[in-house]
């Protein structure tokens with residue numbers, strides 16, 4: 001346990017229920033990393049022995065990326081202008097089949113650092129190579145919810161993959177690592193890539209462990225025609241499978257009826273809204289107004305970096321608001337408060353997490369510091385609250401890391417970043433470069449070999465940085481682990497109607 005800390009800031013946005021702007025504020029964190037006080041300095045309790053830090057800008061909760069396949073960073077931009085099915089089948093899945101565990105580690109580490117630069121401290125991941133995803137998140141200093149993905153494909157055994165998740169949870173617990181920075185989840189890819197019995201079995205296994213089920217839902221118009229024909233809608237199918245009785249995170253949730261939205265609301269399903277990915281792949285636009293009217297918890301997700309081309313949640317925030325305003329032809333359809341809320345507390349609620357997303361006593365102090373030394377804040381901080389919040393929704397300028405602790409991995413990743421593009425030719429299969437020659441280092445060693453710099457240009461982030469945890473490994477699985485985690489159906493051969 002480390003020392004307690006006290007942070008002074010001219011502005012704190014706790015993003016609590018009343019969404020107040022707290023001026024001349026103090027935030028206290030105990031030695032375990034949990035918040036003990038957040039409010040006006042004049043009302044703060046006395047403290048002794050705390051390490052004090054005085055900041056010049058804004059403190060707010062770290063952003064929550066509620067749906068991502070972050071380890072895909074080496075695949076960014078590949079097949080970028082292709083339509084969805086061609087992009088998946090001709091480019092992304094073949095590339096993912098060539099990814100090695102070390103590539104996933106490198107991709108996840110780079111993605112975590114990229115997200116930390118954008119102020120994202122938590123991400124909900126769905127991918128394979130889950131041991132490497134966990135290790136990279138711990139090394140980077142991020143908080144992560146990891147859902148090992150599974151499909152029903154020839155040569156892929158969903159039963160084994162699902163059982164392995166249960167064994168991992170039974171062995172290490174649902175949450176583990178320093179400051180509980182890892183949570184394990186179930187990752188059935190979607191209702192249209194798995195048989196009905198797989199969804200039933202998932203519901204039972206996850207409920208027995210209180211685990212979150214992270215699943216793609218109604219992303220594109222034609223993906224689930226057979227399921228809709230048989231069950232009326234995919235939410236109805238999920239209800240019949242018993243999946244809606246537990247914790248569920250439904251990514252995308254674009255093509256839903258009013259009755260479907262009501263079903264999600266009745267069962268407390270969280271939604272991850274991914275406007276950037278949905279726009280890039282022309283999948284459609286989720287109806288935020290309907291979710292809000294039904295009181296569904298909604299967070300924001302980037303989706304994979306290959307179907308978005310970045311992991312910038314500030315961009316998602318602005319896209320969500322602008323598309324909602326435009327579609328309603330109403331500038332009040334989504335306010336700055338609602339944008340900030342969706343990226344923080346809303347995301348935490350969608351994940352079923354009451355321990356992050358808001359700066360209030362008892363929660364983890366996952367927080368970011370917005371520097372105000374830049375054009376967006378040229379009017380200063382002594383402005384009305386509404387003006388301040390609208391300004392805070394602008395993408396923050398990266399600033400030199402000074403007052404907050406750097407994450408342990410930051411230096412070496414800053415140094416190794418520029419070398420990672422050299423992974424792309426091997427993964428894309430376009431060339432057979434030197435990577436295939438024996439004796440050359442795998443991706444994770446390329447990162448480790450770079451000396452890097454301790455002064456990277458980053459957004460200030462408090463990540464509760466700690467040494468990576470050892471020994472968290474997925475139990476051995478006799479059959480190959482599921483592959484092809486990108487959004488969308490994996491192949492035409494797997495699109496059989498559910499059993």
Ligand SMILES: [Zn+2]
Pocket residue numbers: 067068069216251303304486487
């Ligand atoms: Zn996805």
